[in-house]
Amino acid sequence: MNTFPGLTRRGLLAGVSGASIALAAGPASATDPELDRATALPLHDVRLLPSRWADAVDRNRLYLLSLDPDRLLSPFLSQAGLLPKAPRYGGWESDTITGHTLGHYLSALSLLHAQTGDAEARIRVDTIVSELARVQTASGDSYVGGFTRRASDGTIENGKVIFREIASGDIRSTGFDLNGAWSPLYNVHKTLAGLLDAQALCGNQKALGIAVGMAGFLRGVFDRLDDAQVQRVLSCEYGGLNESLAEIAARTGDRSWLVFAARIYDRKVLDPLAEKQDDLANIHANTQIPKLIGLQRIAELSDDPARRIAPRFFWERVTRHHSFVIGGNADREYFFTADTPSQHITEQTCEHCNSYNMLKLTRQLFANRPDAALFDFYERAHLNHVLAAHNPRTGMFTYMTPLLSGAVREWSTPENDFWCCVGTGMESHAKHGDSIFWESGDTLLVNLFIPAEARWTRMKARLSLQTRYPDDGAVSLQLADLPAPRRFAVGFRLPGWAENRFTLAVNGVPAEPRRKNGFLVLRRVWNAGDRISLILPMSLRIERTPDDPHLITVLRGPAVLCADLGPAGDGKPYDGVDPALVAADPIADLHPAPDDPLSFITAAAGRPGMLRFTPFHGQAERRSAVYLRCFSETEWAAEQTRFLAEQRQRKELAARSVDILHLGEMQAEHDHAVSAEKSYPLVYRGRNGRDLRAGGFISFRLKIRPGPMLLRISGWSAGHDDGFTVRVEGHVLSVQPADNSGQSRTSDVDLPIPAALTNGKTQMTVRLEGSGTRTAGPFFTVRTLDAAAALPI
Structure with a gap:
């Protein structure tokens, strides 16, 4: 933490709209000398030991220096x-x-x-x-x-x-x-x-x-x-402009920068959060997270506790109600409605930037109020999303980490992408040691179980953390160097998933820790060479989605497991059926694979056959299924026909989709060169889209293939909409009449595309034009489809 030398609480600052902020003189008086705020040991005092984390840093270094x-x-x-x-x-x-x-x-x-x-x-x-x-x-x-x-x-x-x-x-x-x-x-x-x-x-x-x-x-x-x-x-x-301005205030001691930082405050998003209102559904996720990071930084440097409300409430809502099992959040970059993950298992889940920023916010909140539950989330996202978004072979990064069964991770190229997630990926894999060790007064906190050595300057100690976690649950911390016996405390985070099961020993002798904020704390006189051993039970468990108890995930300790569906390198769409489990107790049906103790195979529950579960973070170049439907035998008999038909229909549509534009979404619109007049992004019935007003237009580019093609325009009809005109390459393809039926419904319009308009081309320009005096739409998606066979509606 940066401080303000010479500044006191008396230095009031003129704020925005009558508000005022002051630079804090320092932490409040400690109510618990062991866990009153915390500071991570400086990154330059931590060195990673051989592990998957150290490998990621080494591979990332090669890319950065290239x-x-x-x-x-x-x-x-x-x-x-x-x-x-x-x-x-x-x-x-x-x-x-x-x-x-x-x-x-x-x-x-x-x-x-x-x-x-x-x-x-x-x-x-x-x-x-x-x-x-x-x-x-x-x-x-x-x-x-x-x-x-x-x-x-x-x-x-x-x-x-x-x-x-x-x-x-x-x-x-x-x-x-x-x-x-x-x-x-x-x-x-x-x-x-x-x-x-x-x-x-x-x-x-x-x-x-x-x-x-x-x-x-x-x-x-x-x-x-x-x-x-x-x-x-x-x-x-x-972005986090407010955070940078607050940080400049911290570095320079100039109060005026904090006033400027406080002005960078988006009331539309932040005011409801300050009132503990969750209005996050269908807003762009990563646009918001840095705003809260900045607000929390301003709160750290001011005397206004009200500024801390929104960041903590936001963190609680996102991590507990708007996230997937791997810790990532958002579908096509947008938050979904609270507690509805089962409706958003797509190929566009979990933008890496979101998790990068959620981990930053987690660190801030922990520093202000140490609690192991915060790092339960940090560990989940760090292991299962951040690590999964980095290819250990090539050093490249994902933009999205897809959770749709059979989807592949699309990797960046070294010189021709530079997405935002390439940038945050560069940072994420340069700093895996930044949150392992923390200090709170004279207490050392071990938050992450990553092999590392560290210097603890306060106690003039050298630490060595040895573990194969999460492959097994044994963690050993040795006080490798201590100039003289010293009395202080050491606390290990007890993960929530461990359900209070653990073994703790000092120099091989069982120890009884004190519990504090989710940590196992030992206070005693320590000597050089003392070793603390923690063993956690790495048992299997399932988690069910809140909106569909039949949709489950399998975890082992902190690691999310997935069904391995084969290599991803063939370049073809996945044409298999989504796997399922049929068992009253799916965990009882799983047993270790004979060739790999970290993998598990089904005995009888797998559908359509035996399934092999392995850690998701290690599936960089393989297809996988994280979320699986689980049925009893009776339920499966009733569901099988409907389930398989639904899967076939979805696979058929995906296989024949040449390109798809999700209107109203930032990256999708940018990638398809959307331009518009008298058309506005909106959210309607839980979906992002665009309306089209009289005299307006929406223009965009879509990919095409040789052969018969269809253009599918999907939206909503309120039963009293104006019509619209569809042009392809400047030619009128269709004039859609006004809808005066009075019936509200989803609307899918399929239009054959004449070969004369697309011959010899790989892309085409489509333009939707408004007519009449009212509004058409909203339109949600526009697809180009292979028309070689009948398509599902």
């Missing part, structure tokens, strides 16, 4: 009028969001240096900071930025121009577009965060100066806006 910093710096230099030293990378780095990766990369290099001591990482950090200083000097007004914007005539120009427009009151803001730029404040936040990490982890003081200068440029823009205008700006994704 990248050319000059290519990531290229847009920053060109926007400042300087000559780039190398061309930009592809993917997102060739789009208007260009520049966001450099901030992630700067953070990842800084973390890698702190975690491993890697000298090359430190050299690259210093080089990048020096180049950004050149950019800032050339800009002449402290601006540093790499992003561009698309002007109204379609030309690409320097993204800096949007700030002049915004300062003048010209604010055109939507969820992911601000005055023609793709999430520009999100982009700026990544740069600021990278600079702040360079200062904190590599000691580069020049980086802090650059960050302060850029923050000053932004403040000059926001100072010209009233509160209503600020809210319009903040309706576009802004």
